[in-house]
Amino acid sequence: MQDDKDRFYRQAQIFKALAHSSRLCIIDRLSRGECTPGELTKLIGSDASTVSKHLAVLRAQGIVRERRAGSEVYYRLLMPCVLGFFDCIAQVHGDQ
Amino acid sequence: MQDDKDRFYRQAQIFKALAHSSRLCIIDRLSRGECTPGELTKLIGSDASTVSKHLAVLRAQGIVRERRAGSEVYYRLLMPCVLGFFDCIAQVHGDQ
DNA sequence: TGGCTGCTTGGCCATATAGCCAAATTATTC
DNA sequence: GAATAATTTGGCTATATGGCCAAGCAGCCA
Numbered sequence: 001m002q003d004d005k006d007r008f009y010r011q012a013q014i015f016k017a018l019a020h021s022s023r024l025c026i027i028d029r030l031s032r033g034e035c036t037p038g039e040l041t042k043l044i045g046s047d048a049s050t051v052s053k054h055l056a057v058l059r060a061q062g063i064v065r066e067r068r069a070g071s072e073v074y075y076r077l078l079m080p081c082v083l084g085f086f087d088c089i090a091q092v093h094g095d096q
Numbered sequence: 097m098q099d100d101k102d103r104f105y106r107q108a109q110i111f112k113a114l115a116h117s118s119r120l121c122i123i124d125r126l127s128r129g130e131c132t133p134g135e136l137t138k139l140i141g142s143d144a145s146t147v148s149k150h151l152a153v154l155r156a157q158g159i160v161r162e163r164r165a166g167s168e169v170y171y172r173l174l175m176p177c178v179l180g181f182f183d184c185i186a187q188v189h190g191d192q
Numbered sequence: 193t194g195g196c197t198g199c200t201t202g203g204c205c206a207t208a209t210a211g212c213c214a215a216a217t218t219a220t221t222c
Numbered sequence: 223g224a225a226t227a228a229t230t231t232g233g234c235t236a237t238a239t240g241g242c243c244a245a246g247c248a249g250c251c252a
Contacts, residue, residue: 008117008124014185015115020210021104024111028104037229050211052230057209062188071219071228081184088177089110092158116240133199146241148200153239167198167249 017061018082022046023054028086030064030077037073113157114178118142119150126160126173133169 018024022044029035029043041051055075058064063082067074114120118140125131125139137147151171154160159175 004121004124005117008120011120011182011185012115012117015111015120015181016209019108019111019115021101021108022210024104024107025100028100038227041229046210047212048229049213049231053210056230068218073229079184079188081187084184085111085181086107088175088180089107091177092175112239118240134197137199142240143242144199145201145243149240152200164249169199 014061014063017057017063018085020054020057022051023058026051026054026058026075027063027077027082030075031080031083034067034074034076037075040075110157110159113153113159114181116150116153118147119154122147122150122154122171123159123173123178126171127176127179130163130170130172133171136171 018027025044026040029040037048037051037055040055041048044051055064055066059066063077063079064075065078067076114123121140122136125136133144133147133151136151137144140147151160151162155162159173159178160171161174163170163172
């Protein structure tokens with residue numbers, strides 16, 4: 001009962017982290033290899049601070065992880081199974 | 097480019113619909129068979145109007161569909177592949 | 193028709209989120 | 223140490239969302 005409630009809550013946190021087009025764009029990009037916030041900022045086209053906050057949201061849920069290399073930071077996807085979500089959705093939406 | 101933006105946006109809408117513990121609870125219940133809003137209201141324990149609005153969110157994204165039978169309404173899960181999401185998350189969370 | 197039940201919609205408030213700019217932080221290079 | 227570049231954090235505002243209550247609508251039965 002309470003366990004279920006907790007589990008649903010934690011799962012919902014993950015979905016919430018995925019529930020933004022810029023963050024999906026980030027995940028899509030990271031599925032093809034590591035990337036810096038700077039590069040992602042160019043890709044997405046919003047302010048660097050905005051992108052950084054999106055990355056923080058994904059980090060907080062363990063979806064991505066960062067690695068410092070000198071003055072740069074590289075992010076990588078920790079939860080590749082989320083890519084399967086896209087297939088599921090595409091199936092229903094009939095797109096892609 | 098623009099297509100990608102659109103696709104990410106529509107996918108994000110789906111994730112947004114899934115990003116609430118009560119709605120995940122609904123999906124979990126519907127994965128075991130049809131159910132009325134009344135039953136779901138008892139299960140979740142919030143106001144009937146709140147549950148109805150959650151169902152509207154899921155309906156709008158094509159995740160569930162309703163069927164009228166006299167004065168009652170039965171909801172069913174249209175997107176069973178979302179259940180796979182739970183496995184993915186559990187895998188990472190190590191729970192369940 | 194009138195009343196009942198089941199469900200949805202409208203209205204309102206409290207809270208959360210996304211975005212920008214500005215400022216702080218960390219590492220590099222001169 | 224100062225200047226620069228990359229990233230993050232703080233602060234603010236605008237918008238979206240969730241929740242309740244109250245009201246509306248649809249089907250059923252007396």
